[in-house]
Amino acid sequence: MNTNNTCDVYDVIVVGAGPAGLSAAIAAANSAAEDSKSKVLLIERDKTFGGILNQCIHNGFGLHLFKKDLTGPEYAEHFIKELKEKKNITSWCNTFVLEVLPKKDLHEVVCVSREHGLCTLKAKAIVLAMGCRERTRGHLALPGTRPAGIFTAGTAQRLTNIEGLMPGRRVVILGSGDIGMIMARRLTLEGAKVEAVVDRLPYVSGLTRNRVQCVDDFNIPLYLNHTVTFIKGNKRVEAVEIADVNDLQNSNSRRLIECDTLLLSVGLIPENELTEAAGIAMDAKTAGALVDDNFQTSIPGIFACGNVLHVSDLVDYVSSDAAIAGCAAAHFAALTVVNKHNSIKVTTGENVTYSVPQMINIPATSATSATSATTKEVTLSYRVKTPLKDVRTVITNQKDGKIIFEGARKKIMRPGEMERVKFNLNKDQMEKIEHSLLLEVK
Amino acid sequence: MSTKKIITCISCPMGCDCDTENLESITCSAGRKYVQNELTNPQRVVTTTIRVKGSNGRSSSLLPVRTSTAIPKNDIFKLMDLTRKVEVELSADSISSIKCGDIIFKDIGGSGIDLIATSSK
Ligand SMILES: Cc1cc2nc3c(=O)[nH]c(=O)nc-3n(C[C@H](O)[C@H](O)[C@H](O)COP(=O)(O)OP(=O)(O)OC[C@H]3O[C@@H](n4cnc5c(N)ncnc54)[C@H](O)[C@@H]3O)c2cc1C
């Protein structure tokens, strides 16, 4: 490749400046080695930092981290301010990362921008924080014509909140994810009529609070167990047909809803093209990389955090996990020898879709290094498969079946809401777990 | 509308189902306060955008804003009508005239509610 602008070596390069990238870069800059501050580069393809938060003008961010009810841009502002104060972070916007190349010695990042041209940069450690993108009509194979007026909910959000354009006047929303429900309220406030929110599941797939404050508050009809079976319209959407998913063949279960716009809020896909091209091991369940509890991927020195790792519904957890990743990346960059450790696998059992991290590092030969910490705190993020009532999280040692952690009983756990547990592994337990832990909800 | 027995609290992402007939059973104070309000005078913080007129060669754009406090649910559409009509003008001399947290409009339409910028321009 022809590179015209080869720069120096960075300790940490962070790809993507959404909440995950911002938090990782700041943490990496803060956790510098004793003598010198680590040199951090943050790269963002958009013209501003903050990622998806810039278009999320609604409140509901930061309740855990700041104990305040902030809007997306306000939440981002906290981090952008801090970013600007850090002298050892260089940040580039309008720069697209094309490739991440793992190397034996120093990893490489290939990026392009007007200002810097095409350049290959070297880094001791890399943090991947590219976020995710929306599933489109193509993923659903929706029958019908191909008129104008079909948008993903996130695109509609960007048009409404940033560009100042109304996507339509009479709207049907397919999918009751958070973005779909937030847009139902937003478009209603802006004068559109939301004719229906439709989901094929028997429950809303986003947060319950969003159902209450976005759908129920405005008396928007919610059709659960329903899906769109046909799109009508020549130039512009004229109507969509919906039907009961349990009774699709029955024409009585179908109904035609007149509208000029169909929004799709049917899931997010982590943006992992760079990750996969780099040869990093992936988890089929999360569509993100496999990571250990430092958020390090299968390639030493490459870390992943935020929505590119697994889709999160709460930004607070994205920021706090990303800080761990950034800090670990800075430590990795400062290392001369790699610490040896054993890893234990976290397997998911009853009722659990996935869990992150998939691996936990424990110090090798913990018996010999008497000084090493005797307990280790572990945090797991996971989702349940279906809504469950009166359940608790149980973690056992798969080898001897002994219970390591038992959570408090919860009235309800929902797939739309990520669960988190924190527990301690003591030295004795670490020694006894040979291979894996089992995470279950029952 | 019939009075619902159960109200889902929206004060935090937990989204607890609260029994309105037995407020004592709600263990969290934020939740109890929310349910009490919900039964008497339901209120919401409203977030929206307002137009910013470009000056200094800047093109016009949108500024995200929020209400200074939660407002009665019944007043939401009245507020939206008001915000649609207003426009802020960036003064020609200042380099960066709007800061996140600034009061953009005081007492909009005599409602006693302020509009706060949630981003800097
Ligand atoms: C509509 C909506 C509503 C939400 N509501 C809430 C809420 O009320 N409360 C809450 O806590 N959370 C909410 N969330 C969740 C939260 O916003 C996300 O979990 C969080 O933004 C994820 O952060 P991220 O940094 O991983 O991804 P992003 O914010 O998507 O950032 C990724 C960044 O990487 C950049 N990038 C990608 N690829 C490249 C490349 N090749 N080169 C350079 N840059 C690249 C992108 O441009 C982007 O800026 C909501 C999310 C959405 C979409």
Ligand code: SF4
């Ligand atoms: S009752 Fe308390 S914990 Fe439950 S949603 Fe409301 S504020 Fe959150």
